[in-house]
Amino acid sequence: MTTQDLYEIIDEFSDAAYEKCKEYLFNLLNFEVLSTEQVRRVDFKEKIAGFFTDKGYSKKDIEKLYAKIADGIILRYVSIQGDRGVKYDKRRKALSSQLLRGGCGIDTVLDYAFIFIQECWYFTDAKDYGGNHKTVMDAFSCAPEDFTTVTRLYNDVDKYDFYDTTSPLIGRSKEELYVHTLSAAEKKYLCILNAIFLTRLLQAGGEY
Numbered sequence: 001m002t003t004q005d006l007y008e009i010i011d012e013f014s015d016a017a018y019e020k021c022k023e024y025l026f027n028l029l030n031f032e033v034l035s036t037e038q039v040r041r042v043d044f045k046e047k048i049a050g051f052f053t054d055k056g057y058s059k060k061d062i063e064k065l066y067a068k069i070a071d072g073i074i075l076r077y078v079s080i081q082g083d084r085g086v087k088y089d090k091r092r093k094a095l096s097s098q099l100l101r102g103g104c105g106i107d108t109v110l111d112y113a114f115i116f117i118q119e120c121w122y123f124t125d126a127k128d129y130g131g132n133h134k135t136v137m138d139a140f141s142c143a144p145e146d147f148t149t150v151t152r153l154y155n156d157v158d159k160y161d162f163y164d165t166t167s168p169l170i171g172r173s174k175e176e177l178y179v180h181t182l183s184a185a186e187k188k189y190l191c192i193l194n195a196i197f198l199t200r201l202l203q204a205g206g207e208y
Contacts, residue, residue: 018044079134085136110204119137122135125152
């Protein structure tokens with residue numbers, strides 16, 4: 001998935017969906033002159049393009065960093081419980097393996113984002129940032145309230161976990177668990193993508 005795919009999603013927003021996404025991301029994108037009402041889709045896309053350029057983020061395979069951060073958040077904060085939840089989480093992991101390789105289409109990325117945002121509702125709602133919040137998933141569906149989760153992730157989540165292979169001078173290589181502190185740019189990256197993906201999911205569900 002490229003930034004061009006991202007812009008195509010924005011172009012395909014209904015007017016109501018675009019207004020929602022624009023209003024949500026307006027302050028985050030730091031429009032200094034234009035008011036919310038004055039921001040056209042081309043202005044909105046240019047701000048996003050400028051963010052990717054300024055921060056040195058690749059405009060190709062953008063799903064790779066998205067999945068790395070999202071996977072790490074789930075790994076650090078969430079313990080999925082219950083048959084239904086575990087089934088969905090297995091689906092997320094399968095999708096993640098595709099995202100981390102890059103070259104994914106929009107639908108694959110949206111499927112992943114849908115599950116990721118749903119899994120984050122409970123631990124962010126409980127403000128349980130101690131790790132591995134026991135989450136029983138009894139329903140998976142998008143609603144406008146899910147923007148609350150996107151906001152909580154941006155405001156409150158500062159770290160994610162990841163595994164990496166160590167190669168010691170003596171002994172065998174092995175997988176080690178590391179903690180990464182999210183930079184301000186990484187938090188913004190995640191928020192922008194989550195907001196756009198969630199808006200698209202809600203529009204597909206008939207919300208806008």
